[in-house]
Amino acid sequence: EVQLVESGGGLVQPGGSLRLSCAASGFTFSGYWTHWVRQAPGKGLVWVSRIDNSGRTTNYADSVKGRFTISRDNAKNTLYLQLNSLRDDDTAVYYCARGAGATSGSHILDYWGQGVLVTVSS
Amino acid sequence: QTVVTQEPSVTVSPGGTVTLTCASTTGTVTSGHYPNWFQQKPGQPPTSLIYSTKNKHSWTPARFSGSLLGGKAALTLSGVQPEDEADYYCLLFYGGNWVFGGGTKLTVL
Numbered sequence: 001e002v003q004l005v006e007s008g009g010g011l012v013q014p015g016g017s018l019r020l021s022c023a024a025s026g027f028t029f030s031g032y033w034t035h036w037v038r039q040a041p042g043k044g045l046v047w048v049s050r051i052d053n054s055g056r057t058t059n060y061a062d063s064v065k066g067r068f069t070i071s072r073d074n075a076k077n078t079l080y081l082q083l084n085s086l087r088d089d090d091t092a093v094y095y096c097a098r099g100a101g102a103t104s105g106s107h108i109l110d111y112w113g114q115g116v117l118v119t120v121s122s
Numbered sequence: 123q124t125v126v127t128q129e130p131s132v133t134v135s136p137g138g139t140v141t142l143t144c145a146s147t148t149g150t151v152t153s154g155h156y157p158n159w160f161q162q163k164p165g166q167p168p169t170s171l172i173y174s175t176k177n178k179h180s181w182t183p184a185r186f187s188g189s190l191l192g193g194k195a196a197l198t199l200s201g202v203q204p205e206d207e208a209d210y211y212c213l214l215f216y217g218g219n220w221v222f223g224g225g226t227k228l229t230v231l
Contacts, residue, residue: 037168044223045162045168095167
């Protein structure tokens with residue numbers, strides 16, 4: 001069974017930093033792209049970032065570029081998101097999602113974690 | 123800045139058919155945007171329903187279908203069930219980055 005479990009959320013002051021983790025199991029983690037998606041309270045989904053299966057290629061939404069960094073440790077089956085220079089409008093539930101298989105050619109976000117809440121407030 | 127637009131809210135009767143759409147400010151939505159559709163119920167993470175325009179997962183109910191319609195991506199629900207009441211989001215691919223639509227709140231009444 002594919003499972004994604006996020007952790008590392010919490011309350012942080014504006015300008016602060018946080019690192020989110022996403023532990024993957026039930027599939028060959030090193031064979032898949034993975035994404036971060038966020039959702040502010042009562043609002044819609046916003047795509048944040050993705051990383052290829054090797055960790056060499058990354059993409060970011062303009063709203064987080066230069067502040068957030070996505071990375072992965074395939075040996076630990078874990079995805080990360082480093083959040084720096086946090087702002088009030090970064091307050092959201094952050095989800096990790098499994099993307100396409102490295103050789104599949106598809107464009108998909110098929111399995112999602114339960115999400116972790118990040119609250120930015122003084 | 124690319125914006126993806128969906129109907130904010132739609133109401134449908136049980137057993138009816140409804141089509142939700144997904145438009146892009148960049149122009150016509152094509153298969154090259156690899157449209158994805160997600161369902162989200164309150165307090166739950168999203169569930170993937172459709173990927174690459176029309177492909178279903180093993181868990182996607184048969185009453186859901188995806189297509190391209192009039193320059194937009196479309197999600198059609200045929201024979202709507204009460205449990206289909208939820209928020210629906212489309213997601214489009216723009217050469218490395220992805221953009222979600224604002225979501226459609228589907229009410230079954």
